[in-house]
Amino acid sequence: xxxxxxxxxxxxxxxxxxxxHRTPIHTSRQLDDCxxxxxxxxxxxxxxxxxxxxxxxxxxxxxxxxxxxxxxLSSGNHAQGIALAxxxxxxxAHLVMPEPINRVKRAAVQDYGGIVHVPPRPQDxxxxxxxxxxxxxxxxxxxxxxxxVIAGQGxxxxxxxxxxxDLDLILGPIGGGGLLSGTGLATHxxxxxAQVYACEPVxxxxxxxxxxxxxxxxxxxxxxxxxxxxxSVGTLTLPILxxxxxxxFVVEEHEILEAMRFIYERMKLVIxxxxxxxxxxxxxxxxxLQGKRVGVIISGGNVDLGQYVAGFATQAHGVESxxx
Amino acid sequence: xxxxxxxxxxxxxxxxxxxxHRTPIHTSRQLDDCxxxxxxxxxxxxxxxxxxxxxxxxxxxxxxxxxxxxxxLSSGNHAQGIALAxxxxxxxAHLVMPEPINRVKRAAVQDYGGIVHVPPRPQDxxxxxxxxxxxxxxxxxxxxxxxxVIAGQGxxxxxxxxxxxDLDLILGPIGGGGLLSGTGLATHxxxxxAQVYACEPVxxxxxxxxxxxxxxxxxxxxxxxxxxxxxSVGTLTLPILxxxxxxxFVVEEHEILEAMRFIYERMKLVIxxxxxxxxxxxxxxxxxLQGKRVGVIISGGNVDLGQYVAGFATQAHGVESxxx
Numbered sequence: 001x002x003x004x005x006x007x008x009x010x011x012x013x014x015x016x017x018x019x020x021h022r023t024p025i026h027t028s029r030q031l032d033d034c035x036x037x038x039x040x041x042x043x044x045x046x047x048x049x050x051x052x053x054x055x056x057x058x059x060x061x062x063x064x065x066x067x068x069x070x071x072x073l074s075s076g077n078h079a080q081g082i083a084l085a086x087x088x089x090x091x092x093a094h095l096v097m098p099e100p101i102n103r104v105k106r107a108a109v110q111d112y113g114g115i116v117h118v119p120p121r122p123q124d125x126x127x128x129x130x131x132x133x134x135x136x137x138x139x140x141x142x143x144x145x146x147x148x149v150i151a152g153q154g155x156x157x158x159x160x161x162x163x164x165x166d167l168d169l170i171l172g173p174i175g176g177g178g179l180l181s182g183t184g185l186a187t188h189x190x191x192x193x194a195q196v197y198a199c200e201p202v203x204x205x206x207x208x209x210x211x212x213x214x215x216x217x218x219x220x221x222x223x224x225x226x227x228x229x230x231x232s233v234g235t236l237t238l239p240i241l242x243x244x245x246x247x248x249f250v251v252e253e254h255e256i257l258e259a260m261r262f263i264y265e266r267m268k269l270v271i272x273x274x275x276x277x278x279x280x281x282x283x284x285x286x287x288x289l290q291g292k293r294v295g296v297i298i299s300g301g302n303v304d305l306g307q308y309v310a311g312f313a314t315q316a317h318g319v320e321s322x323x324x
Numbered sequence: 325x326x327x328x329x330x331x332x333x334x335x336x337x338x339x340x341x342x343x344x345h346r347t348p349i350h351t352s353r354q355l356d357d358c359x360x361x362x363x364x365x366x367x368x369x370x371x372x373x374x375x376x377x378x379x380x381x382x383x384x385x386x387x388x389x390x391x392x393x394x395x396x397l398s399s400g401n402h403a404q405g406i407a408l409a410x411x412x413x414x415x416x417a418h419l420v421m422p423e424p425i426n427r428v429k430r431a432a433v434q435d436y437g438g439i440v441h442v443p444p445r446p447q448d449x450x451x452x453x454x455x456x457x458x459x460x461x462x463x464x465x466x467x468x469x470x471x472x473v474i475a476g477q478g479x480x481x482x483x484x485x486x487x488x489x490d491l492d493l494i495l496g497p498i499g500g501g502g503l504l505s506g507t508g509l510a511t512h513x514x515x516x517x518a519q520v521y522a523c524e525p526v527x528x529x530x531x532x533x534x535x536x537x538x539x540x541x542x543x544x545x546x547x548x549x550x551x552x553x554x555x556s557v558g559t560l561t562l563p564i565l566x567x568x569x570x571x572x573f574v575v576e577e578h579e580i581l582e583a584m585r586f587i588y589e590r591m592k593l594v595i596x597x598x599x600x601x602x603x604x605x606x607x608x609x610x611x612x613l614q615g616k617r618v619g620v621i622i623s624g625g626n627v628d629l630g631q632y633v634a635g636f637a638t639q640a641h642g643v644e645s646x647x648x
Binding site: 026045067110264268269270301 | 329348350369370428435529588589591592593594595624
């Protein structure tokens with residue numbers, strides 16, 4: 001098993017040069033006031049396909065030597081990333097998307113020329129995808145447990161550290177750990193003193209336990225609106241996370257909604273729930289963040305408006321009176 | 325009556341230097357494909373107070389020679405602009421905000437230290453505001469029919485033309501005409517060949533008739549969700565609009581919702597309905613825009629999520645299937 005290194009991230013950056021957007025940094029006096037920190041948002045919601053996942057997907061597809069079709073299993077941003085990467089690199093993309101499928105993401109995958117396969121039962125998605133790989137004689141790209149994917153995701157932090165000097169900490173959401181593995185490698189390659197924290201919903205807390213117990217604790221019944229964070233960590237991401245993470249922030253569901261609303265109303269940015277997970281510790285003024293220069297990787301902005309607002313209206317009405 | 329000129333806009337730019345944000349330009353392959361044009365959005369939703377109105381408000385407050393309190397009548401972005409400008413310049417701000425008041429805008433005005441007055445009856449707002457000016461011995465700043473306000477608003481286009489070369493046309497929404505008067509002065513001061521078009525909701529079509537008939541056609545019963553566009557033009561803005569506008573695009577309500585949704589889903593930007601009015605002509609592929617370099621002034625992003633989505637869900641469900 002080869003683990004990716006900082007050099008993999010650097011090489012990925014040169015492969016991705018001119019293909020990915022160098023996404024902007026947004027700041028807000030109100031967010032700084034609320035958090036008592038100096039906060040920088042790395043806006044990967046403005047990345048192609050609307051999420052950082054394009055980085056890793058493109059990098060992995062670019063490393064394939066054959067012209068075989070590509071299969072990926074994802075109901076989310078990885079599917080979009082693979083679809084667009086294959087379109088740009090002239091390959092056929094087959095995306096296995098188990099229900100429930102986000103309407104926006106499915107439409108986007110099809111816009112990029114991806115062929116969508118919906119397995120009859122969501123619990124059979126993996127065997128369905130394996131069969132598809134056999135039938136098509138296709139290549140298979142994992143969503144996060146892949147050296148090239150991890151290296152690609154790390155390029156977001158590499159850019160971030162080039163755009164903003166002297167970050168004390170970087171926060172990001174954790175699902176399978178691809179983003180934060182790449183972020184850890186990139187951050188400590190550039191500045192060994194900077195700390196990387198993972199932010200995880202209380203209803204999908206497998207990564208924290210996996211890192212603690214040094215084994216993959218499966219994520220069996222995740223309960224969170226942050227759909228991108230419902231997966232378990234992998235054999236590649238676990239050891240990297242253990243080496244690079246300074247700690248975890250555990251986030252409640254109502255905090256996710258409040259953070260989405262804050263960023264939407266005050267900063268005019270559309271962010272998806274997973275991104276809001278990484279903003280929430282700031283809004284509750286985590287002591288460890290106060291007085292620090294904090295970078296947050298806004299993972300993406302692919303949100304189904306209807307879904308989002310339904311949860312929003314029922315849970316987040318307390319925000320206004322709270323102020324901050 | 326003194327009409328503002330290009331020189332007023334240039335001087336306003338130096339007053340506003342370092343105070344207003346130089347807002348970014350966003351582009352989108354999808355928007356270009358949909359419109360068959362090359363489109364640049366000037367993102368004044370990222371301006372301080374979330375709207376271009378801060379430019380004119382600050383510029384007008386900065387020109388007051390007395391230390392008297394300031395009164396303004398606005399339920400919207402002008403109120404926020406005046407409140408923040410007064411806070412920065414050490415003056416008291418009294419905002420007369422007739423119902424219905426956007427929750428987000430009211431909270432923001434108060435965050436900036438503005439004192440909110442709600443007139444007992446919306447139709448008496450003007451006399452209520454006049455009384456307040458008398459009682460307080462205050463200064464009064466009009467939302468758009470003011471030389472300094474118009475000059476300040478023009479600085480958005482001045483920046484835009486500096487950021488993007490060779491724009492053929494600039495689109496913006498029209499309510500009282502402050503933004504488009506300033507835009508016309510700035511645009512033609514820089515490039516006499518560029519054309520400025522006003523975009524107006526079909527349910528509030530007074531500006532188009534006013535320009536056509538060369539008299540202020542009052543806006544009596546506006547029917548549009550674009551709350552910022554419900555006002556009539558003024559004595560200063562009408563002659564400037566007549567000199568500088570190349571024409572009008574009339575926009576339906578469902579087009580406003582579709583454009584908001586498009587910009588939200590595809591470009592991850594929170595924009596208010598007034599801004600969507602200026603995007604709509606692109607989405608319907610107006611022939612005059614095809615093949616052109618088109619600039620759109622995104623006026624602001626102050627949206628009450630609840631309000632917005634209510635209209636959205638009932639009207640805009642056709643968007644998905646349409647594609648573009």
